[in-house]
Amino acid sequence: MKTKHCSKCGIEKELSEFYKHPTAKLGVRPDCKECRRKVSSKFYKENKIKIRQKHNDYYLENKPQCIKRNIKNNRLRARNNLNVRILRNCRSRLYTALKNERKKIIFNKFIRM
């Protein structure tokens, strides 16, 4: 198994502990995933408002495509992931049951009046 020293923390780690990089010598980034996550999370915290604004602007400019893509991805997720399917099914059944219960309560109120 090939290993590499991280450029940030200096610890020797397996190549699977590094994110891929197509033009790098070993095909991976110089810093390990752990160090990369720290940098990314720090950057996000410092630029949170800017990043959110940028995402929001993109969404508003490309709303139809975004909605279309979300629907497609949600369908794919439900098709490929059993947990998602079970969760949605339970949510739907619970909603229907509660809706019917509410109807019964309203119906009973009118009957007793």
Ligand SMILES: [Zn+2]
């Ligand atoms: Zn590191």
